[in-house]
Amino acid sequence: MAFSPDYRTYTGATRAAETAAVLDAGLRAYMLRVYNWMASGLVLTGIVAFAIANTSLLEVFYPLTMTPSGRMVHAPGVLAWxxxxxxxxxxxVLNFGVNRLSATAVQGLYWAFCLAMGASLTNIFLIYTGASVARVFFITAGTFAAMSIFGYATRRDLTKLGSFLIMGLFGIVLASLVNIFLGSAGLQFVISIIGVLVFTGLTAYDTQRIKSDFVEFAYAYGPDEAAKRSVFDALGLYLNFINLFQMLLMLLGNRNSD
Structure with a gap:
């Protein structure tokens, strides 16, 4: 008796493979969109911060003020605060309104956020040398890229690690608020060390979370929802990058007074 191939099994396997290939292609396209939004936001933030620090706008945000010792320094003005x-x-607004806002509104808020963040980061050019800012930026970019690739590629479930890191994030926020009043250099050093570890870990965790959410809800995302989610996911990675950059700058940056 001749044996013929089981076309039903073959067809089922082929369809499963095709579905997996389509999902993988969709995931890669979605992640590329997320990274493009994040990178574009970082570029805009950097341009705004550098422009304010190196033009007459600096006097608007950080006007010259005389200290009790008679020195003239740039102090935060109303616009800076x-x-x-x-x-x-x-x-x-983005966290609580992302489901009610249109994709265009979410994108507009993201650009406005990046502009405001750029203005708020102007003071790093007043505190640190331009060379050290550039050096730490590239260190941050390399660290971020490595951890994001790890988060995307690893088969290890980082959910439990994410819960621990989020607790650490709240601890950093509380310690930073306390240190505003204490002004302790030692405590700030500890906060910076822990902050580097927390935001490095969160980069891997958030990358895996974005990947997992897409795989789970890909077929529920319409074009408008996918557009909004890509911006929202980019915001999470953007914040990890900015916070990691600031923590590393506190540890490795050379101050202008040094």
Missing amino acids: ISIFAPLAFIL
Whole structure:
């Protein structure tokens, strides 16, 4: 008796392979969109911070003020304080309104957030040398890329690690608030060390979370929802990058007074 191939099994296997290939291609396209949004936001933030620090706009945000010792220094003005707290307002709106806002509105808020963040980061050019800012930026970029690739490629479930890292993030926030009043250099050093570890880990965790969410909900995402989610996911990675950059700058940056 001749044996013929089981076309039903072959067809089922082929369809499963095709479905997996389509999902993989969709995932790669989605992740590329997320990284493009994140990178574009970082570029805009950097341009705004550098432009304000190196033009007459600096006097608007950080006007010269005389200290009790008679030195003239750039002190935060009203616009500087607004720019420092404005990003928090944008994050809250995006977090609570992402499901009700249109894709265009979410994208507009993201650009506004990046602009405000750039203005709030102007002071790093007043505190640190330009060379050290550039050096730490590239160190941050390399660290971020390595951890994001790890988060994307690893088969290890980082969910439990993510819960621990989020607890660490709250601890950093509380310790930073306390140190505003204490002004302790030692505590700031400890915060920076822990911050580097937390935001390095969160980069891997968030990358895996974005990947897992897409694989789980890919077929539920319409074009508008996917557009909004890509911006929202980019925001999470953007914040990890910015915070990691600031923590490393506190540890490795050379101050202008050094």
